[in-house]
Structures are given as C-alpha cells and as structure tokens.
C-alpha cells in the first residue's frame with residue numbers, strides 16, 4: 001500500500017479552496033480565531049474515528065457526549081430539564097436535518113390527530129430554504145407569508161391570518177438568514193399556542209450566539225427561546241456560532257412524547273433491531289466529539305467572549321455601510337448577520353448595486369455573498385442584497401475589510417445592474433429549442449449546452465474547477481429573471497457537473 005503523496009495532493013487541492021480562516025470569506029465559515037480550538041476538535045474527532053454513532057448502547061461515549069451537548073444547548077435556550085414540558089433533544093448532522101426533523105415531528109402529530117387531512121406549514125418567506133426542502137421531502141404544503149421589503153420582517157397579523165385547521169406547524173427564525181432579523185416569535189407563538197398549533201424557532205444560525213448577545217454588549221434580542229410559551233422546538237447549529245467543525249446541529253423539543261415522533265424504529269426485518277433518532281443509520285461520531293470538545297472548552301464564558309467580538313465587528317460594519325453613499329443595511333437586524341441593499345433614497349447615479357459591489361469587494365480580497373431578489377406572493381419585490389456573516393475574526397480584519405467595502409462601492413457607484421436580457425433570451429432560446437424540451441424536460445446535456453456560454457467551464461486553461469465566472473452579478477441577475485424551475489434546473493446542473501469525474505478519467 002502506498003500512502004506517500006496522497007496528503008501532499010490533498011494539501012495542494014486545499015490551496016485552491018476559499019480560505020476557511022482569517023475572515024476573508026463572510027459566509028459559510030465561522031472562525032473563532034483560536035487555533036488551539038481547531039487542534040482540540042481535530043484530536044477529539046480522531047479519538048472517535050472508528051466509532052459508529054448508530055448505537056449509543058454499544059458506544060456509550062456517544063450517549064454521554066450527546067447528552068452533555070444537548071444539556072448545554074437546553075440551558076442556553078431556557079429549556080426546562082424536567083416536568084411534563086421537559087425539553088429533550090438530539091444532535092443531528094446540521095441545520096437542514098434539524099429542520100427536516102422538526103417538520104417530520106409536526107407532520108406526524110398532525111396526521112395522528114387528523115387522519116386523511118393534508119398538513120400545511122406556515123412561515124415567513126424569509127424562512128431558510130431547508131423548510132422548502134422539508135416540504136418537498138415530507139410532502140406537506142407550505143404557505144410563505146410576505147415580509148416587509150424594507151426590513152425583511154413579517155407582520156404577526158399576516159402569520160396569524162395564515163393559520164387554519166390544516167396547519168401542522170408555524171416556523172419563525174431567530175434570526176432569518178437572508179436579512180438577519182429576529183421574527184416576532186413571542187406574538188406568533190401566543191397566537192399559535194391559543195389555536196394548539198406548534199411553533200418551531202429556527203435558531204440554526206442564532207442559537208449559539210443570540211443567547212450571549214446582550215451579555216456581550218449587544219442589544220437585547222427579542223425573546224425567542226423556550227422561555228416563550230408555545231415554542232415547541234428549536235434548532236441551533238453547533239457548526240455555526242458553536243464554532244464546531246461541520247456536521248453538528250442540535251434539535252431541542254419540548255415534551256418527550258412530541259420528540260419521540262422524530263425517531264424511526266423497526267423490528268420488522270431479519271436484521272438487528274433498528275432505532276434511529278435522525279435520518280442517518282451508521283454515522284460518524286467525529287463531528288459530535290469535536291463539537292462536544294469545543295463546547296466544553298468554551299463554555300458560557302468562552303461563547304460570551306467570542307460573541308463580544310462579533311458584536312463590536314457587526315457594529316463597525318453597520319457604521320461602515322451607513323457611511324457608504326448608495327448602500328443601506330436592510331432593516332434593523334439583531335445579531336451578527338448583515339444584509340446590504342441599494343439605497344434608493346439617493347439619486348440613481350449615486351446608487352450602488354449590491355452585487356456589483358460584492359464583485360468589486362471580491363476583487364479586493366473579501367468574499368461577500370450575493371442574494372438574488374425575489375417577488376413575493378403579494379407581488380412586492382424583495383430587493384437583491386449582499387449578505388455578510390460576521391464572525392469573531394472579522395473584528396481583527398476590519399482595517400482591511402472596511403476600506404475594501406468603501407473602495408468597492410466607489411468603483412461601481414452609479415453603474416447599472418448588468419443587463420441580462422440577451423443572456424436570458426439565449427438561455428431561454430436554446431432551452432426551448434432543445435429536443436427534450438418538447439417533452440417538458442430538457443436533458444442534462446441540453447441544459448449544460450444552453451448554459452455553456454454563461455460559464456467559464458469551457459475554458460481549457462482551467463477545466464473542471466472554478467466553473468463560476470469571477471463576476472457573479474450577471475449570473476445573479478439572470479437567476480432572478482429566469483422562471484424558478486428553469487433557474488433551479490440550471491443551477492443543479494452546474495453543481496452536478498462540478499463534482500462529476502472528467503470523462504477522460506484524468507486527474508484535474
């Protein structure tokens with residue numbers, strides 16, 4: 001067996017990745033800026049490498065670590081530890097799995113109470129995409145309530161008006177990913193509770209940072225946790241502001257009986273009796289061990305100290321954006337997420353397009369995240385924005401980041417959003433002309449051919465990797481105007497092709 005060279009190759013591949021440390025990428029990664037925490041997490045993961053998290057009765061370390069991580073999350077989120085309303089929980093692979101399971105619990109409870117009826121979930125349109133995924137996977141309907149285009153906040157009355165006998169669950173966010181605003185959790189929960197409708201608070205991104213926000217010097221967030229009557233479950237991702245490596249979220253549920261609907265168990269096959277609290281069967285204990293170790297090391301004091309850096313950096317970024325003519329922070333976010341839109345109160349030639357800005361800032365070494373605009377059910381358009389996730393290391397980098405934000409805006413002020421009319425016509429035209437489209441479904445190759453001109457994929461100098469163009473603004477503008485199903489089909493084709501082995505089998 002040859003092992004030499006393999007890790008060298010991996011190191012070379014990693015060189016091509018976006019930087020995970022140092023705060024250059026303001027989404028996806030959550031860097032506390034503590035290298036010893038990375039070492040601890042790696043050592044903990046290594047210590048359980050051969051363990052199968054499938055069976056905590058055989059590998060009891062898994063049960064102990066899971067219990068301790070859940071206990072910490074429960075305390076942080078004001079969950080009672082005993083009584084009929086005891087909050088119990090489990091560790092999942094990430095936010096999406098926690099959200100899926102929250103919907104499964106509610107769907108199964110609804111079906112038991114209303115045999116034959118079709119369950120519906122109600123949420124603001126700003127709810128994380130994981131709930132759209134849950135609705136498709138679990139075959140429930142989803143009502144998406146509009147939010148205020150200026151602030152990203154849903155009106156309690158609109159959410160309450162959407163309640164009905166067929167509603168299995170209301171979901172609110174603390175905060176929402178697109179705009180960083182905490183939804184009106186207490187008011188919605190009061191109304192839902194009065195009607196017997198359970199409420200899930202999606203605190204995937206906020207769950208490990210909002211509990212410390214006020215103690216860290218930030219504004220006091222509105223109530224959003226189990227102290228609010230009527231909140232029946234909360235998701236909180238340890239792999240975000242819990243600073244654990246990817247692969248862990250906690251789903252907390254009020255009431256053991258409610259939570260048991262999350263499980264799958266069967267003795268109805270000829271193999272071992274199966275009991276799974278989550279979607280996976282066999283699962284790595286490494287993410288759990290790493291998250292457990294990180295949370296033990298930080299504790300409440302450590303999380304508060306890291307949150308203080310986020311509070312200061314977020315404040316500085318708000319001030320920086322407020323100082324840039326032509327841009328505005330969307331709404332009044334609570335917590336470390338910032339969405340930036342064009343300030344339409346200034347003259348057109350003084351406005352800054354947030355996606356052109358993101359491209360300009362990227363060319364200066366900082367990666368922001370463009371979010372396309374969206375027309376809501378009520379016809380009101382949510383503006384396209386650029387998202388920044390602030391982490392503890394953002395603070396130390398402000399000296400570089402703020403000038404990049406300012407210079408980037410200066411470079412594109414007054415420039416119009418890319419006109420994608422021709423590209424739209426070209427893509428739509430080639431898709432419509434594709435033979436497969438006649439049957440309602442262009443083939444993978446037809447979709448890829450239609451997209452080719454838009455992407456750098458045909459670039460021989462860089463086959464396979466770096467598929468996306470340097471400038472994302474035109475692609476985002478196009479995604480916004482393409483019909484949803486076409487845009488989704490196009491995007492999934494790009495992502496599927498990125499990971500496909502090259503046809504000639506050659507390493508890339």
Ligand SMILES: *Cc1c(COP(=O)(O)O)cnc(C)c1O
Nearest residue numbers: 094095096128130177202204205
């Ligand atoms: C990140 C996030 C999710 C989904 O989490 P993943 O860990 O990416 O699966 C769900 N809801 C919110 C609000 C999030 O920020």
